[in-house]
Amino acid sequence: MKITSIDALQLPSGNKGATTRGAWSPVLVRVNTDEGICGWGEAGLAYGKGWRAGRGMIQDFAEQIIGMNPMNTEEVWETIFRKTFWGMGGGTVVSAAMSAIDIALLDIKGKALGVPIYQLLGGKTNDNLRTYASQVQFNWGSDITKQELVEPEEYADVTLRAMEEGYDCVKVDPIIVPDSSGKSWNIRGPLQNHVIKTVYDRVAAMREAGGEDLDIIIEMHSNTDTMAAIQIAQVLEPLRIFYYEEPAHPLNVENFTEIKKKTSIPIASGERIYTRQGFRQFFEKRLLDVAQPDLCLCGGLSEAKKICDMAWLYDSNVQIHVCGSPISKAAALQIEAAIPNFLIHEHHQRALNPVNRSTCKYDYQPENGTYKVPDLPGLGQEPTEDCIAKADIVTVAAGMKYMK
Structure with a gap:
């Protein structure tokens, strides 16, 4: 079997704020073969700024592996890492492109062998x-109007709504949205x-509403510095x-x-840490109680499995970071099925958006706060023909590098 061409796709997002930091522009890759089997992957740059660079890097790396x-x-993976020059440089865009291609290759392998990817892992x-309800400061549900919660009562209400759907764990960033006082924030x-x-008032309202059986994850998005993080903790x-x-x-x-020295709360990170090299010093210094590699950014499923195995060695649990199209979610479910140090799955508010959900053939959603792992060959997910x-x-093929 040989790779014959690679497509880099920007999905229609339905996001009118395409010029903002919060824009939603999922970038997928389709790796095509001479045996008619194709594999799907995703670059983890659907949000923030960077999707154009990620799609361009996929095209450049494709030239190396046709x-x-x-x-x-x-x-x-080693060819991209060692023979593209910048593969060894790493960073967000490089790692995102490597990730997208690697996930697609595992999808091909699973389809060729007729097994889900977790069997390969x-x-x-x-x-x-x-599963936990993620980013509830932006509200919760598939049809929401107000997208930034301010008052403690709103944080209590959204907690109860998530719990009514069966979640016993929620994640909130309690500092990203300013209060209503008009003072500097x-x-x-x-x-x-x-x-x-x-x-404190926002999180205390959530704790009171949810009771002692609710788990609350606090997210800072790296917006706080060391001193502020310690004060909040x-x-x-x-x-x-x-x-x-x-x-x-x-x-x-x-x-x-x-x-870590100043708090007893377990520490988590990983969305902006890439490959084994990036995670190494965090594990060696025992700084991550919960490792959060993003499969679409850390180097792909192959690399994520190695990171999870490293985490196991240092008694670190794993919560795969998931914020992308249904392709990224499907990839996360596959590796979470396989690793012994799995902790919990992230179900992002974005994953409830009808436009995002409609991009792919299967609408995997948790039931009563729990996910079942798909058993279809490969990823068990792919975009619809309409999508x-x-x-x-943009397609890269032998003898014809780029064509629309």
Whole structure:
């Protein structure tokens, strides 16, 4: 079997805010073969700024691997890493392109062998995957009007709505949305008292509404610095926080060292940490109680399995970071089925959006806060024909590098 061509697609998103940081522009890859089997993958740049660069990098890397055997996933990964020059440089865009291609190759391999990807990763260890409602500060549901919650009562209400759907765990960023006072809202320390009080009041309202059986994950999106992260952690400790995600940016590991010393709350990160090299120092310094590799950013399913195995060695649990199209979700479910240190699955508010859900053939959704793992060959997911027809596609093929 040989790779004959590679398509880089930008999906129609239905997002009118395409010029904003919160724009939604999923980028997929389709790897085509001479045996008629194709595989799908995703670059983890659907949000923020970077999707154009990711799609361009997929095209550049495609040139290097046309003609290779897609079943030889390690060889293809090493070829991209070592023979493209920038593959060894790493970073968000490079790793996103590598990830998309690798996921597509595992999809091909699973389809060719007639087995789901989890069988290629060691077989099923988990089936009923505990799931949490993610980013409830942006409300919860498939049809919402208000998208940023402000008052503590709103945080209590959204918690109850998620619990009514069967979730016993929610994730919230309690500091990203300013309060209604009109005062300055600086979220890097030292923090003003009204900021600290607002954060505490919001989470306390969630704890009271959810009771002691609810787990609450606190997300900082790396927007806080070390001092602010410590201040927030210390004030929230009495509210029994499940874990504390991205309390500071991961570019300086010593910032995490300082935060880890100052709080008993478990620390999590990984969305902006790439490949084994990126995670290594965090594990060696025992800074991550919960590792959160994003399959569409960390180097793909092949690389994520290695990262999860490293996490196991350091008694770190794993919550795959998921914020993309249904392709990224399907990939996450496959690896979560296989790894023994799986903790919980992330079900993002974006995953409830009808436009996002309609891009792919299967609408996998949790039931009573739990996911079942798909058993179809490969990823068990692919875009609809209508979605592909509407996508902006660039193809790289032998002798014809780019064609619309």
